[in-house]
Amino acid sequence: MITIPDDWPAFAAEFNEFKTLWASYQDGQVVYKDRSRNTKADFLARQARIRKRVFSYVNTSVPHWIDTRNSTFTDSY
Template sequence: MENESPYPRCQVDASWVTNSPFSGGGFVLELAPGTVTYGSIGMDQTMSPMHAEFTIFLYAMKNSLQLGVTSMSFESDCLQLNEFTHLLSLFTVFSISFIARERNVRADFLAKGARSKNSIFSHVDSVIPGWLVHKANIFILN
C-alpha cells in the first residue's frame, strides 16, 4: 500500500516537450480528504522540463497562500526537485535572497566564461580557473 501524505498536500506536475511553443502545468490541492482544488496553466515554452516544473511549483505555492494555507506538503515526480529538497534538508541553516546584478559580478563572470567554453566540464577550486586568469581583476571586490 502506498504511503499516504499528510494533509494539506499539493501534487504538482509539468508537461514539456521539445520543439513546442508551450508548456503546461497542473496542481491538485487537497486541504482535507474530499476537499480538492484543481489548477492548471498553459505557459510559453520554458528552457527545460525542470524550469516548467519549478514554474508550476511556484504557481501552486502562490495559490495555496491565496487560500490562506501556510502549512503544506508539496509532492512532485520531478527528480531534480526531490534532489533539491533532499540537499536542502542537509543544511542546518539555509536561505535564498536576491542580490543586485552588480553585486553578483564574480558568479556571473564564471557562468559566462563557462558557457563560452562550449564544452561540458566542472571546476571547483580556491584558484581562479586558468582560462579566466587574464581577467582576474574582476574578482577583486571593493
C-alpha cells in the first residue's frame, strides 16, 4: 500500500497527513505492542466495534458508559 500509493487512492490523503505529522516528531518511534500488553487500547477498540461507531477518547480513565465488568483490567481504574 505504501510502495504503490496509486493503488490506494482513498489512502493517499491519510498517508500525506501521516507524513506531515510524522515530520513534526523528529525523535518519534512507531512501536508495535501486542494486544496482550496493551489491554486498555484493545478493550476500547473492541467496544467501538461492538457499538459499530467511531469514537475517540483521550484520558486516563475509561468513559462511564463503557461496561467494564467483563474487562480483564478493571482493577486498574
